[in-house]
Amino acid sequence: MHKYVIKRLIMLIPVVIGVSFLVFFIMSLAPGDTARTILGEDAPIEAIEALNEELGLNDPVLIRYGRYMMGLAHGDLGTSYKSGRSVFTEVMSRFPDTLKLAFWGMVFAVVLSIPIGIISATKQYSLIDSVSMVFALLGVATPNFWLGLMLIIGFSLHLRWFPSGGSEGWKALVLPVITLGTGCMANITRTTRSSMLEVIRQDYIRTAKAKGVNSRNVIYKHALKNALIPVVTVIGLQFGSLLGGAVLTEAVFSWPGVGTFLVNSIKAKDTPAVLGCVIIFSICFSIVNLCVDILYAYIDPRIKSKYK
Amino acid sequence: MAENDVKYTLDIKDLEVQFKTVDGVVRAVNGIDLSIEKGKTLGLVGETGAGKTTTALSILRLVPDPPGEITGGTITLEGKDLFAFSEKEMETIRGSQVSMIFQDPMTSLNPVMTVGDQIAEVIQLHEKIDQKGALEKAKAMLEMVGIPGNRSTEYPHQFSGGMKQRVIIAMALVCNPHLLIADEPTTALDVTIQAQVLDLMQKLREKYGTSMLMITHDLGIVAEVCDDVSIMYAGRIVEHGTLEDIFESTSHPYTEGLFGSLPNIENRQEQLKPIPGLMPDPTDLPSGCTFHPRCKYCKDICKSRVPAVTRLSDTHLVACLAYEEGTGVTLGGDGNE
Amino acid sequence: MENKKAKKRSMAMEVCQRLAKNKMAMLGLAILIVLVLCAVFADVIADYETKVVAQNIANRLKGPSAEHWFGTDEFGRDIFARIIHGSRVSLVVGLISVSVSLIAGGCLGAFAGFYGGKIDNVIMRVMDIFLAVPSTLLAMTIVAALGSSLINVMLAIGISGIPNYARIVRAAVMSVKDQEFVESSRAIGASSMTTIFREIIPNCMAPIIVQVTLSVASAILSTASLSFIGLGVQPPDPEWGAMLSGGRNFLRDAVHLTLFPGLAIVITILALNLLGDGLRDALDPRLKQ
Secondary structure: OHHHHHHHHHHHHHHHHHHHHHHHHHHHOOOOOHHHHHHOOOOOHHHHHHHHHHHOOOOOHHHHHHHHHHHHHOOOOOEOOOOOOEHHHHHHHHHHHHHHHHHHHHHHHHHHHHHHHHHHHHOOOOHHHHHHHHHHHHHHHOOHHHHHHHHHHHHHHHOOOOOOOOOOHHHHHHHHHHHHHHHHHHHHHHHHHHHHHHHOOOHHHHHHHHOOOOHHHHHHHHHHHHHHHHHHHHHHHHHHHHHHHHHHHHHHHOOOOHHHHHHHHHHOOOHHHHHHHHHHHHHHHHHHHHHHHHHHHHHOHHHHHHOO | OOHHHOOEEEEEEEEEEEEEEOOEEEEEEEEEEEEEEOOOEEEEEOOOOOOHHHHHHHHOOOOOOOOEEEEEEEEEEOOEEHHHOOHHHHHHHEOOOEEEEOOOHHHHOOOOOOHHHHHHHHHHHHOOOOHHHHHHHHHHHHHHOOOOHHHHHOOHHHOOHHHHHHHHHHHHHOOOOOEEEEEOOOOOOOHHHHHHHHHHHHHHHHHHOOEEEEEEOOHHHHHHHOOEEEEEEOOEEEEEEEHHHHHHOOOOHHHHHHHHOOOOOOOOOOOOOOOOOOOOOOOOOOOOOOOHHHOOOOOHHHHOOOOOOEEOOOOOEEOOHHHOOOOOOOOOOOOOO | OHHHHHHHHHHHHHHHHHHHHOHHHHHHHHHHHHHHHHHHOHHHHOOHHHHHHOOOHHHOOOOOOOOOOOOEOOOOOEHHHHHHHHHHHHHHHHHHHHHHHHHHHHHHHHHHHHHOHHHHHHHHHHHHHHHHOOHHHHHHHHHHHHOOOHHHHHHHHHHHOHHHHHHHHHHHHHHHHOOHHHHHHHHOOOOHHHHHHHHHHHHOHHHHHHHHHHHHHHHHHHHHHHHHOOOOOOOOOOOHHHHHHHHHHHOOOOOHHHHHHHHHHHHHHHHHHHHHHHHHHHHOHHHOO
C-alpha cells in the first residue's frame, strides 16, 4: 500500500508540470501589451520597452515557461503586476478561507447525500424517494450563484438569520456552504441511489439474505461498501466543480478567498496572479483525486491487489 | 407433532408464485407439489424459465417482492408452516435450517469481504459463538471443502470459479441445515471441476444427513445424485417419480423430449430429437395443457382441458391427458403430425 | 447490409418508444421544444431594438404587471423580452460549444482508440492534464487570456469539454473495434478512416447522445457563470447570467430582477437533464427494470 501511495505521489509531478504548461501557454495567448496595462495608456514607448525587457516578456514562451517553472520549484509563483507582491503570498494568505469553504461545502454535501441516497434506494418509488429525487434533480439544475442570491434574499435580507457577506464566525459560513454544497449533494445523492439500486440486485446480496442476514445488515454491511465505489469516484470529480463553484460562491458572498482574488486578477489582466491561482487550484484537485484513488484501493480489494 | 416424527424435510403443496410486471402478470409457478424425504435428494428438472429458481426462492421466502408474490399454497419445513413465520423468524431459518447454493459462483460472493468473514458471518448469525471462534470454525470448514485454512483472509477475486463454489458450499453447510437447495450448482463450472464439486456436495451431504433439492437441467447430474425426480414445465410439475420411474418408464411427452435431446452413445446413428419450439411466454401461457404447442401427440382436447395428475404407481405421477380415461389421446410412434 | 440497416432502424424505433413511455423525459422534451420555439421566434415575441436593449429610465425597476410580465430592470427594459432573447444566447452557446468539444474530442478519442499504442498514450496523457484543471477554471483561464466575448466563451467552454468526449469515444471505439463487423470491413479493404467513420462512430452513438444532452446543460450553466462574474457576455446583450449579475444590486427591493432569469436557467437545465436521463435509460434497457 505504501508503495502505491508513493508511486501515485510521484505521478503527481508530471501532472503539475503539464497543468502549469497548459495554463501558462493559454495565458501567453493573451493579446495586448502587459507593460502597457501596468504602466497605463499614456506611458512613453521607451518605458514600456524597458519594462517588457525587465519582465522578460520579449523572450519566447518556452524560455519564459522554463523560468517560471524554476521559480515554481522553489515555491515562487512570480510577482503580481497589480500589487507588486509575491503571488504565492497573495494566494496563500487567502487559501485558508477558500479551503474552509470547500471543506465544509463537501462535508455538507456528503453527510446529507449518502444517507438520503441509501434511503431512496431501499425504499424505491416511495414518497420519500420521489421527494428526494425531485430535490436532487432541482439541486443539479440550480446554478449555485443564483441559489446564493435566493438564500441571501430569504435568510439574510428578510429573515435576518445569517449575514449576506463576510467570513467572520460560523454564521457567515452557513449560506456560502449551502450555496456551494447543494449541487454536489444533489449529484452524490443521485449516484448513491443508482449505485445502491444496482448493488442490491446483485447475486451476492441474495446470498447474504439466504444466509439469514437481516435486511438492515444486508444494506449496511454487504451493499453499502460495494455501492460506495462509484460514489467515491463522483465525490472526487465533484471536488473539481466545487473549486470552480467556490469562485462563484465567493463572488456572491464577497468571501475573501482565492476565488475572489482570481476574478479580480482576471479583470485586471494580472497574468502571474491568474496563473498562480489556477495552478494552486489544479494541484489541490490532483491531490484530492490522489486521495480518492487511495480510498478506492482501501474500499475495493480488487484494486488494492492490483497495486501490491 | 414432534420433529422426529416428520417424514418429510420439505413439503410443498399447491404453491403459486406470480410476478406483476408492466407487460402483464408472469405466472412463474402454478400450483406445484413437491416433497423431500429426510436425507433424500429430489431433482427438479426443467428448461430455463420453467420456474425452478422461483420455487427455490419461495422456500427461503426470498422471491423479490415487488414484483414477485407468493399467491397461494403452503410450504412445510420439518413439519412447520414457513408462511406462518414472521420475517424475523425467517432470518433465523435461512442459512441455518435451509441454505442455498446459487448458480453463478463468480457473482455470488461479496467482492469486498474476505471469504473467511463471509463464512464466519453465517456461523455468528446462527450460533452463540464469538468472532474468533467463528473464524476458527470457518477455517475448519474451508479445509473440509478442500481449501487451505490460511486462505480465509483472501478475497473472492483471488479464487477460481470452482474454488468459489467450494466456498459457497462451505458457507451453505457450515450450520448443518436440514435442507440444502442447490440451484444449478455446476452449470457455470468447467466439466472436470463439475464432477469434483458434485462429489464434494454428495460427501458432505451424506456426512451431515442433509436433504437436498437439486435444481438442474442436466439429466446426467440427476442420474448421479438424485433419489426422486420432478419434471417441471411452465410452472407446473408434469411428471414425478423415483429415479427409476423417470429413467426406466418415462411417461410424459415432455420428459421423453428431454431424453430425446440427449445423444445416445450406444446408438450414434440415431438422430437427436430436440423438442421443437420454445418455452411459452409466461405472461400468456397456452390454454389446456401448457405443453400442447410443442407436443407431437397433441390432440384438440389438449388445447382446452388442463390435465389432472394421474397416479401410475405408488411413486410415479404424471400430468398428461393420455393417461386419463376417455380423452382419446395416445402416445407412441412418431405422433400424428 | 440491408438487413443490418433495417435492424438499426428498428432499434432506433425501440429506443424512441421506450423514451416516449418515460413521462419525465417527455416533460423535458416538451420544455425544450417550447424553449427552442422561443429562441427561433424571439423577434416575433419581442422586438430586440425597442424592448431588449433600449433603455427607458422612467420605467425602471417596475414589478411584474400585465404589460411587463416579469417586470422591468434597472434600465427599464422588459425582463420577459430579455429572457426570451437570452434563450437564443444560451442555446447557441450550448450547441456551438458542445459541437467544438464533440468534434475535437471525438476525433482525438477515435484516433487514440483506433490506433492505440503511442498515439493513444500521448493523446490520453494530454487529456488527463486537461482534466486535472477543474473545467470552470479552465474556461475562466481561456476567457481571461482571449478576452470576454461570446465567441471566446463558446470556445473556452468547448475546449474544456474536449477530454470528456475523447474518453467516451475512445472507450466506445475500443469496445467495438475488435468486433467482427469492423474486422470484416477492414478485410474487404476499407481504409482505416472510412472504417472509423462508417462503422465505429454509429456504433458508439448511444453514450455520445446522452453526453451531448447533459453537456449542453453544463455549457449553458458555465456561460451563465462566466457572465455572472463579468467574464462572459457583456451588457447590454441579454444573457441570463449577466442579467443576474445586474440584478444583484437590487436584491432587497426588486427580487424579480434575479428571480426570473434564474428560473429560466433552472428550467432549461432541468429539461435537458430530464431528457438526458431518459435517453440513457432508453438506450440502455439493462438499467431499467
